[in-house]
Amino acid sequence: MSSVQPSFKKLAHKIVATKSFILTTHKMCDGDGLGSLLAFHHALHTIKKPTRSIIIDKISSKYHFLSPDKYIERFDQLKSPIEPVEVALVFDTNDSRRIQPLYEELKKKCQEIIYVDHHPILKNGPKPSEQSIIDTTAASTGQMCYFLLKEMGVVMNTQIATALYTSIVFDTQKFHFIKNSGISHAICADLCNYIKDNERIYNYLFGITSLEKINLLSQSIKQTEYFHQNKVAVLEISKKKLDESNLNIEDACDFLDMTLAVNSTQVSILIINLSDNTYKLSFRSKSLDMLKLAEIFHGGGHKTSSGATLIDYVKNPKTEILKALSPFISQESN
Ligand SMILES: [Mn+2]
Structure with missing residues (x-):
């Protein structure tokens, strides 16, 4: 697979050196945002970093197979107040308006807010922080997370692989929108080594369920x-x-x-x-x-x-x- 860009290496090193995190993704989260967030949630857990994952609104029932309620809190139903942390990682958007009203709280409680995203930065929108990595050539944010986690030296497991596989399969719409690159396929071929029943994921994501x-x-x-x-x-x-x-x-x-x-x-x-x-x-x-x-x-x-x-x-x-x-x-x- 392609060599990792310097900005990815820099951010991976930063994350490894950081002690406390909040993770989030955009409103009305989709498979890519949610999969990226959960992959990082599980990965940071494996390297013993305290992490709180918070989203803004309801998660669609099609993602229940990832047990999001076990790991993610809703901002309007927080179990305890948000304590100060070093870094907030925001997945699959670079637009602070799409994480409001949580963004106002992150500004007060986090030393840095870093976006990991593949959407173009809007001309008239808010600008993401400099440490952010925005790669519009990536077919999914899950793809970017895969390379970041590799660079961080995280050992792959079933939970992380299932979340990343969800991201990639969802955002490429079953490998349809792959930005003329085999990277999505190559990553998923690797992830399949850790997933027991990947056909089940397709049914949850794309099946006509009722x-x-x-x-x-x-x-x-x-x-x-x-x-x-x-x-x-x-x-x-x-x-x-x-x-x-x-x-x-x-x-x-x-x-x-x-x-x-x-x-x-x-x-x-x-x-x-x-x-x-x-x-x-x-x-x-x-x-x-x-x-x-x-x-x-x-x-x-x-x-x-x-x-x-x-x-x-x-x-x-x-x-x-x-x-x-x-x-x-x-x-x-x-
Ligand atoms: Mn996406």
Whole structure:
């Protein structure tokens, strides 16, 4: 595998020399953020470093196989006040707004806040600290954590490997988005030596887990609208509808990924109506720059997968998104 960058070595040495940590990841954590956090939680435990892992909101039930409730506290339900520590490690985001309100507390209690992430730094967003490592060539934050842990001399075990495998398989969507590199495969080939039943992980992460989900999926596929000669798919769904089916926002994102599988679809848009005039937007594309689209709506993410939240939005989000998207589509057909 490729040689480790100097910034990774530097951070690995720093972590080894640090005594106390808080670990966290972004709001509405996904498999990559959660897997990275848990891999570090278990790894720091093996090298006898006291660590507290804290996240901002609820973890989706699809990740229960990692037993997150055993290791991670919720910021709004802390068991005891946060004591001062040397370093906070933040995984899978470099945007302090995505770890609020915990960020305000970390600023007071941690000597340093260090981000380990693979998202581009937003032009108009807050800047991550200098010690942070941001590698936009990495297909997942889990991949970066694998190299950091190796560099720290951590001995791999089943718990760490399962968490990292979850990160990589989730963020690459089963090795689909690998940034034209075999690194994700190579790491997972190594991790498989420590995991007993990796097929089980796929079922948890990608299985259609309930009849309610497949019913709502079939309705959603029927309701999806297509624009720009079927290049753009738009799915609108309400949080109320998801609640009625016992599903969450991540389930709706799975529907979105399916609409992108259609050959003619270049862009898939999901609009979730959270409450009156409040919307969660998710954008996916095969190649068009969805980060630029998300930035128009004050959001963030990656080039092919991004999102934003609209609060007190009185316009029609679908009309506005299609308007904003038009120049991207016409540029592409030129
Ligand atoms: Mn990620």
